[in-house]
Amino acid sequence: MSETDKRKRAEYKRNRKAWIAALAVLVALLTVALVALLGIYYRLNKTFYINYAETGEVDYKVKLKPNSFYEQEYLPAGQAYVASLIDGVVADFSYALATESSNVRYDYSYKIDTQLLVTDAQTGNALFSPVYDTLPEKSFTQSRADRLAIREQVVIDYAHYNAIAENFIDTYQLTATSSSLLVRMHVFVVSSCEEFNADNVNEYVVSLSIPLTGKTLNIEMSTGVPAAETKILACDRAENKNLFLRAGLGVAGGDLVLALVLVLVIFLTRNTDINYEIKVKKLLSAYRSYIQRINNEFDTRGYRVLLVNSFNEMLEIRDTISAPILMHENEDQTCTQFLIPTDSQFLYLFEIKVENYDAIYAGAQDATEQPVAVATQTVETAEQTVDETKPVAAEPAPLDVQTEEAEEEDAFGFASKYDYSFAAKLALADDDVKDFYRRVVSFARSYGVKVARSWKRERIYLGRNLFALLVFKGKKLAIALALDPATHGDPKYHAFDVSDVSKYARTPMLMRITSARKVKYTTELLGEIFATAGLADKQLGIEEPAVAHKTRKMLIAEGLIKTDLHPDEVEDTVLPVAPVTEEAPALPVEETADAAANSFDFGPKLDYSFEAKLSLAPPDVRDYYREVSDFARRYGVKVVRSWARERIYLGRSLFALLTFKGKKLAIALALDPATHNDPKYHALDMSGSRKYARTPMLMRITSARKVKYAIALLTELFAAAGLADKQLAIKPVSVPAKTKKALIKAGLIRMEGSEKKS
Numbered sequence: 001m002s003e004t005d006k007r008k009r010a011e012y013k014r015n016r017k018a019w020i021a022a023l024a025v026l027v028a029l030l031t032v033a034l035v036a037l038l039g040i041y042y043r044l045n046k047t048f049y050i051n052y053a054e055t056g057e058v059d060y061k062v063k064l065k066p067n068s069f070y071e072q073e074y075l076p077a078g079q080a081y082v083a084s085l086i087d088g089v090v091a092d093f094s095y096a097l098a099t100e101s102s103n104v105r106y107d108y109s110y111k112i113d114t115q116l117l118v119t120d121a122q123t124g125n126a127l128f129s130p131v132y133d134t135l136p137e138k139s140f141t142q143s144r145a146d147r148l149a150i151r152e153q154v155v156i157d158y159a160h161y162n163a164i165a166e167n168f169i170d171t172y173q174l175t176a177t178s179s180s181l182l183v184r185m186h187v188f189v190v191s192s193c194e195e196f197n198a199d200n201v202n203e204y205v206v207s208l209s210i211p212l213t214g215k216t217l218n219i220e221m222s223t224g225v226p227a228a229e230t231k232i233l234a235c236d237r238a239e240n241k242n243l244f245l246r247a248g249l250g251v252a253g254g255d256l257v258l259a260l261v262l263v264l265v266i267f268l269t270r271n272t273d274i275n276y277e278i279k280v281k282k283l284l285s286a287y288r289s290y291i292q293r294i295n296n297e298f299d300t301r302g303y304r305v306l307l308v309n310s311f312n313e314m315l316e317i318r319d320t321i322s323a324p325i326l327m328h329e330n331e332d333q334t335c336t337q338f339l340i341p342t343d344s345q346f347l348y349l350f351e352i353k354v355e356n357y358d359a360i361y362a363g364a365q366d367a368t369e370q371p372v373a374v375a376t377q378t379v380e381t382a383e384q385t386v387d388e389t390k391p392v393a394a395e396p397a398p399l400d401v402q403t404e405e406a407e408e409e410d411a412f413g414f415a416s417k418y419d420y421s422f423a424a425k426l427a428l429a430d431d432d433v434k435d436f437y438r439r440v441v442s443f444a445r446s447y448g449v450k451v452a453r454s455w456k457r458e459r460i461y462l463g464r465n466l467f468a469l470l471v472f473k474g475k476k477l478a479i480a481l482a483l484d485p486a487t488h489g490d491p492k493y494h495a496f497d498v499s500d501v502s503k504y505a506r507t508p509m510l511m512r513i514t515s516a517r518k519v520k521y522t523t524e525l526l527g528e529i530f531a532t533a534g535l536a537d538k539q540l541g542i543e544e545p546a547v548a549h550k551t552r553k554m555l556i557a558e559g560l561i562k563t564d565l566h567p568d569e570v571e572d573t574v575l576p577v578a579p580v581t582e583e584a585p586a587l588p589v590e591e592t593a594d595a596a597a598n599s600f601d602f603g604p605k606l607d608y609s610f611e612a613k614l615s616l617a618p619p620d621v622r623d624y625y626r627e628v629s630d631f632a633r634r635y636g637v638k639v640v641r642s643w644a645r646e647r648i649y650l651g652r653s654l655f656a657l658l659t660f661k662g663k664k665l666a667i668a669l670a671l672d673p674a675t676h677n678d679p680k681y682h683a684l685d686m687s688g689s690r691k692y693a694r695t696p697m698l699m700r701i702t703s704a705r706k707v708k709y710a711i712a713l714l715t716e717l718f719a720a721a722g723l724a725d726k727q728l729a730i731k732p733v734s735v736p737a738k739t740k741k742a743l744i745k746a747g748l749i750r751m752e753g754s755e756k757k758s
Contacts, residue, residue, distance in 0.1 A: 006332075009273060016269050023262040030255035037248035044241035052099040056206040058185070058220060063155075080218055083211075089156040089219070093185040097148040108189045111137035112154050115182040116161055116212075120166055123177060128168050134183065148189065156183055158210065165212045179212040273334070276354045280329070280336050283311055283352075290315065291338070292324045292643060296607045298339050299751025303347035314338055314350050341747055382566040418552075419562035421455045425472045427550040427560070433477050434547040436513045437470070440479065442544040443523045444468075447535045460526075466506050467529050476514055480507035481525055491688070493521055500682050500700075577693050609643045612748040613660045615738040622735040623663050624701045628658065628667065631711050633730045635723045649712070655717045657695050664702055667710050668695035670717060681709055 032130045062075045064086045074090070075081060093112065095757055118128035134154050142148050158181070165179040184207040209220040243463055255629035270278075284291065308314055317340055318325050335353035342348075420428075426437060441451055441458075449462045452472075458470040469480040485497035485508055499508035530536060556560045608616075614625060629646070637650045645659040657668040673685040673696055683699040686692035701710055718724060741751045 013274070016265075016274075019269075020262065021267060023258060023471075026053075027258045027262055030251055030258060033361070034248060034251045034255055037244055037251060039245045041241055044244060050099050050101050052097060054095070054097045054204070056095045056187070056204060058094070058206050058208050060208060061090050062086055062219070063088045063090060077219070083162070083215055088156045089183075089208075089210055090157050091154050091156060091183055093150075093152045093154070093206050093208075095150040095185070095187045095206060097189060099146050101146060101465060107139075108148060108150075108187065109137055109139040110150055110152070110185060110187045111126055111135055112183065112185045113154060114156060114161070115184070116164060116179070117182060118174075118177055118179045120167055120176065121178050127174070127177065128165075135185075150185075150187060152185065154183070156181065156210065162212045174746075181210040181212055181498075183208040183210070191221065256384070272354045276334070276352060279352050284327075287311070287315070287325075290318060290325055291327045293327045294607070294643070294750075296328070296750070297330070298326065298328055298337070298341070298347075300347055301751065303341065303345050305347050305349050308348050308350040311338065311350055314340065314348065317348050341750075343745070343747070376725050412527055421560045421562075422453060422457055422470075422472065424550075424555045424560040426547055427555060428552070429475070429547075433475075436477055436516075436519050438544045438546060439519050440470070440513065440522050440526075442542060444526060445542040445544065446540045447526075447530045449530070449535070449538055462535070465533055467533070469504070469507050469524065473510075473512060478510060478511045478512045480504050480523055481509045481511065481527055482507050483525060485509045488525070493525075494688055496688075497684060500684070521693040533563050606744075607750040608743075609748045609750075610641060610645055610658075610660065612738075612743045615663070615743060615748075616740065617660075617663070619737075621663075622737075624665055624704075624707050625658065626733055626735060627707050628681055628701065628710050628714070629733050630730060632656075632714060635718045636728055637718070637723070650721070650723070653721055654694050655721070656714060657692075661698075661700060664700045666700045667699055668692050668693045669697045669710075669713050670699040671713060673697045676713070729749070 062079075062081050063072050063078075064073060064075060064085050067085055070085070086468065095110070111133070114134045115129060115131045117126055119126050120693050134156070135152060162179050168174075169177055169179070184205050187204045187206070189204070211218065237504060288728050308317070314325055317323075321340070321342060323342065324338050326339045326341070327336065328339070335351060337349040340348040354693060389637060426434065429437075444451055444460045444467075449460055449467060452459045452461070456471065459466060460468040460470070467482050471478050471480065480498065485495055485499070488495065488509060493511050495509050495511040497508060498504040498510045504510065509525075511518070511522065511525075513519060527536075550558075552561060556563060616626075632648045632655075633639055637648055637655065639658075640647050640649070645657050646654040647654060648658070655670055659666050659668065673683055673687070676683065676697060681697075681699050683697050686698045687696035697713075699706065699710065699713075701707055715724075738746075740749065
């Protein structure tokens with residue numbers, strides 16, 4: 001796949017995720033709003049009760065006619081009065097309503113009237129009872145208040161009403177009668193509530209009774225409002241609740257529409273590429289403990305390939321022959337293979353891949369699983385060979401173990417059949433890598449330094465001053481700089497300290513150049529080195545020419561790739577055609593046809609398991625391993641081997657990893673390199689590497705003294721975990737030496753990089 005296709009795929013997936021995330025956020029916000037509105041509606045839909053208390057009272061004073069006995073104009077309440085001296089009565093009426101809430105609206109009205117009563121003294125029945133309006137009715141609204149207060153003062157013309165009563169009695173010559181004047185204030189209170197829940201009475205009366213026609217009299221006061229009596233005011237907020245109900249229904253409709261849009265976007269924008277990823281992730285999630293992932297393509301030469309219809313059948317085969325399921329995904333992430341190899345040269349294969357990749361972004365299709373149906377004869381053959389098949393590989397790796405990255409050079413002489421020079425790797429590299437290289441070298445040459453190329457690397461130097469080395473680490477361009485990693489430990493560089501490697505002794509800071517930003521960091525660091533060497537002012541106008549694309553056959557013919565293969569056996573590899581320039585002419589079309597699929601393929605290599613490396617290692621390396629492994633197992637911890645390493649752990653506590661770095665046995669310990677920085681360990685800080693995140697202190701075990709150090713550090717780890725007293729009697733581990741041929745036959749060495757048989 002070309003870099004353009006990769007960018008197109010990444011952009012499509014990025015835009016799709018952005019749309020899905022935006023819609024999901026909107027749906028979540030509307031859902032929260034809907035829940036809030038429904039909660040408010042629920043509260044408003046319930047009857048609302050308010051505690052309240054009311055009081056009513058009347059006070060008066062008597063106004064006297066001019067006389068020679070009383071100096072004051074008014075007499076206070078509570079006395080006996082001479083009727084002939086009374087000019088009038090001044091009455092003060094008051095009413096108060098207090099609630100526990102201020103969020104109540106009141107509509108209220110009140111009036112004051114006067115009733116003249118002439119009654120039969122024996123029966124008490126009224127003979128004459130006219131009513132006169134003293135104060136007309138008044139209406140008001142009290143909003144958002146917790147107290148309602150009414151106060152009014154009226155003057156009653158006592159002589160006028162007394163004359164009416166006497167005239168009525170004299171006219172009809174009545175005897176045995178009594179007469180009085182009843183002055184009343186009527187209060188009507190209506191809030192936004194439907195009713196007063198206690199007794200449904202909304203009218204309250206405060207009254208004043210004044211006797212008539214007597215020579216002396218006593219005035220009496222009464223009220224229909226029980227003072228300070230607590231009642232419950234029941235409210236119905238129907239008007240507000242309907243508003244919130246309508247708002248909730250609107251939000252619910254919008255939320256439902258957006259949710260449907262989100263579902264449609266998720267499913268309609270899924271193409272074969274995305275469906276492929278989903279299927280692979282589901283398999284890994286469900287069966288991760290049964291699958292051992294490998295980074296290298298499995299070499300199917302010499303195997304009889306049996307295509308399997310489903311992953312469930314692969315599980316049944318695994319259970320039958322007790323062999324691991326290997327998984328490999330191609331570099332373009334368009335095909336994943338699940339394989340089970342056997343000693344009898346049968347290879348069970350199940351594939352998930354993307355179909356019609358060139359057209360997937362023009363429309364959405366489903367990713368399909370593409371195993372070919374197994375013929376009856378093939379099935380019978382497989383069944384006949386099951387009993388004869390034996391386990392061929394180590395136990396599947398634990399969940400958190402990843403396949404070891406390949407070393408730059410093969411330490412055990414596990415040579416591939418192609419030996420690539422630096423020039424060959426550069427010619428086969430991607431356009432981005434070539435551009436990174438050209439920019440770095442152009443910058444270096446502009447300072448007048450020399451750039452000399454050897455078989456494996458390029459040196460940037462001047463005289464006896466070595467400034468940097470350009471090398472390839474796998475497919476990635478890297479630069480080793482003559483800087484102290486300890487003083488240039490900025491995390492943004494992602495640099496490695498390789499000072500303990502002899503070939504990097506003068507350039508101990510190794511940094512991969514994988515992006516334009518890394519190119520910028522590289523030129524900054526080179527500028528610092530050049531300035532220290534006094535080259536700061538030597539800026540020359542030099543531009544490194546573009547690196548031409550070449551095929552593997554062309555590079556072999558030029559001697560830039562060494563191989564012992566016959567020319568007809570050479571598997572050619574090319575890259576997409578670069579833009580035509582004078583320095584880099586375009587390649588013929590027929591030489592670039594398969595570029596996307598075979599970019600930067602250095603041919604098949606042998607993939608060695610940890611057990612294979614241990615079996616091929618010198619006797620002293622095997623002795624170092626035995627001492628460390630036996631010591632750990634005496635503490636009751638587990639030592640579990642995967643394809644690339646061994647884990648020393650107990651439960652969820654990971655203490656160390658045993659691995660190979662080149663020819664050397666190494667141990668990665670769960671210790672902080674900053675607190676265990678004794679120079680005698682010569683340890684490396686690997687905390688920047690994801691696979692060593694839990695065991696960041698890496699130490700090579702190259703001597704009996706290093707074995708002693710490793711055991712001492714393990715003792716410290718075990719003591720911290722409470723295992724100090726668990727010394728067990730164990731059977732020493734056996735590490736027999738084996739030949740490469742025997743290891744290949746046992747499936748402990750695998751071929752990678754060759755074409756698979758159909």
